[in-house]
Amino acid sequence: MLRTINFMGVRNFAFGVTLFLTVLALFSVATKGMNWGLDFTGGTLIELTYERPADVTQVREQLVKSGYHEAIVQNFGATTDLLVRMPGEDPQLGHQVAEALQKVGGENPATVKRVEFVGPQVGEELRDQGGLGMLMALGGILIYLAFRFQWKFAVGAIVSLIHDVIVTIGILSFFQITFDLTVLAAVLAIIGYSLNDTIVVFDRVRENFRVLRKASLIENINISTTQTLLRTMATSISTLLAIAALLFFGGDNLFGFSIALFIGVLAGTYSSIYIANVVLIWLNLSSEDLIPAANTEKEIDDRP
Numbered sequence: 527m528l529r530t531i532n533f534m535g536v537r538n539f540a541f542g543v544t545l546f547l548t549v550l551a552l553f554s555v556a557t558k559g560m561n562w563g564l565d566f567t568g569g570t571l572i573e574l575t576y577e578r579p580a581d582v583t584q585v586r587e588q589l590v591k592s593g594y595h596e597a598i599v600q601n602f603g604a605t606t607d608l609l610v611r612m613p614g615e616d617p618q619l620g621h622q623v624a625e626a627l628q629k630v631g632g633e634n635p636a637t638v639k640r641v642e643f644v645g646p647q648v649g650e651e652l653r654d655q656g657g658l659g660m661l662m663a664l665g666g667i668l669i670y671l672a673f674r675f676q677w678k679f680a681v682g683a684i685v686s687l688i689h690d691v692i693v694t695i696g697i698l699s700f701f702q703i704t705f706d707l708t709v710l711a712a713v714l715a716i717i718g719y720s721l722n723d724t725i726v727v728f729d730r731v732r733e734n735f736r737v738l739r740k741a742s743l744i745e746n747i748n749i750s751t752t753q754t755l756l757r758t759m760a761t762s763i764s765t766l767l768a769i770a771a772l773l774f775f776g777g778d779n780l781f782g783f784s785i786a787l788f789i790g791v792l793a794g795t796y797s798s799i800y801i802a803n804v805v806l807i808w809l810n811l812s813s814e815d816l817i818p819a820a821n822t823e824k825e826i827d828d829r830p
Contacts, residue, residue, distance in 0.1 A: 531752045533799055534744045534807065540800035548689060551696020558699050563706030563782075564611050566656075570619045572610040573639040574627065579605035580634065585627065592626040600778040607639075609779070619643070656710045660691070663717055675728060676815050682805035683724050686797040690720045693793045694786055708783040716790030719765070723758060723798040730754050731806070735813045743811055747803045762795045 564571060574580075582599050585608060589597045594612060602609035610623060624638040664684060671680035691713060698705055730750040738746055766788065773784035 529752075530749050531755070533748055533751050534803065537800065537804050537807070541804060544689060544797075544801060547693050547696075551692050551699070554696045554700040558702065560695070560699050560705045561702040563704045563709075564613070565706040567613060569611060569613040569643075570623070571640075571642045572624055573602060573641075574608045574610065574624070574636045575639050576606045576608070576634050576636055578634050580608050580636075582608065585610075588627060589623065592623075594623055594626070597623070602777070602779060608636075656707070660710075660714065660717070663714060664688070667717070667721055671725075675732065676811075678806060678809040678811050678815060679728050679732075681809065682802040683721060683728070685805050686724055686794075686802040687717050687720055689797050689801050690716055690790055690793040694790045697789050698782075698786060703782050703785060706782060708780070709786050712783045712786035712790065715787060716794060719791060720794030720797060723761070723794055724802045726754050726757065727751055727798055727803065731803075731811075732816060735816055739813075743807060747806065751799055751803065758795060758798070762791060765791050 580601075582601060586597065586599045589595075589599065589610070597610055597612040600609050600611075601607065610627075612619070612623065621641060624636075624641060627636045664687060667687065668680050668684050671683050694713060694716060695705075697703075698709065703709070727750060730753055731746055734741070734746050734750050738749065741749065769784055769788045769791065772780050773788060776784055
C-alpha cells in the first residue's frame with residue numbers, strides 16, 4: 527500500500543513561494559515589459575539561403591555596416607538558411623536588406639527565398655485577439671468546471687491556471703525572450719495541460735469523499751494527491767523530455783515555444799498540487815457541496 531504523503535503540511539510555505547514568484551513575475555512584466563515579436567509589433571522578415579554554411583556573426587556585421595542596426599539574424603533549419611527579422615514600417619525594407627546582403631555576399635552569395643511584411647496595425651490586432659482568446663479559454667474552463675464538478679473546484683482551477691500563465695509570462699519577460707504567435711500558442715497549450723492535471727486530482731478528491739467518509743478535507747487531499755502522484759509524475763516527465771528535445775534540437779524558431787512550454791509544465795505540475803488544492807481548503811469544501819440540491823430536498827421530504 528502506498529504511503530500517504532503529507533502534501534498539505536507545507537501548504538503555508540508553498541503559498542509563500544507562490545506569492546513570491548507571482549509578485550516577481552508581475553514586477554518583471556511591469557518594469558521590463560514583453561519582448562514582442564514581429565507578429566505583434568509589425569516589421570519585416572527575410573529568409574535567405576546560401577551556397578555554403580553561413581556565418582551568422584558575419585551576416586550581422588554586414589547588416590550593421592549597411593546601416594541596419596536592429597536586425598536579428600538566426601539560423602533557420604539548415605546551416606545554409608538564415609532568417610533576418612527587423613522592425614520597420616516600410617514594406618520595401620525587406621527587399622532593400624536582401625539587396626544589401628546580396629551585394630556583399632562575396633564567395634558565398636545569398637539568395638532570397640521570401641520576404642514578408644507585417645504592418646503594426648495587424649500586429650496590434652493579433653495581440654488583442656490573442657489576449658481575448660486566452661480570456662475566453664479561462665472563462666470557458668470556469669463554466670465547464672462549475673457544471674462538471676462544483677464552483678469551488680472551478681475557482682481552484684482558475685486560480686491555478688492564472689498562476690501558471692503569470693509565472694510563464696514573467697520568466698519570458700525577465701529574460702526578454704521574444705513573444706510571438708508560437709509562444710502565445712504555447713501559453714494556450716499550458717492552460718490545457720495544467721487543467722488536465724488539476725482535473726485528475728479533483729476527480730479523485732470527489733471520489734474519495736464517498737469512500738473516506740470520516741476523513742477530513744486535508745486528509746482527503748493528501749490521499750488523493752498521493753494516489754495520483756505516479757500518474758502525474760509519469761505524464762510530466764514524459765512531456766518534459768519531449769519538450770527538451772524540441773528545446774535543444776528544434777532550432778531558434780522553436781526556442782520560445784519550447785521554453786514557454788517547459789516552464790508551463792513545471793508550473794502546472796506544482797500548481798495542481800499546491801494551489802488548486804489549497805484553494806479548496808480555503809473555500810472549506812465539504813461532502814455537502816457535492817450533493818445535488820434535488821437529492822437533498824428529496825431526502826428532507828421523505829423524512830417522517
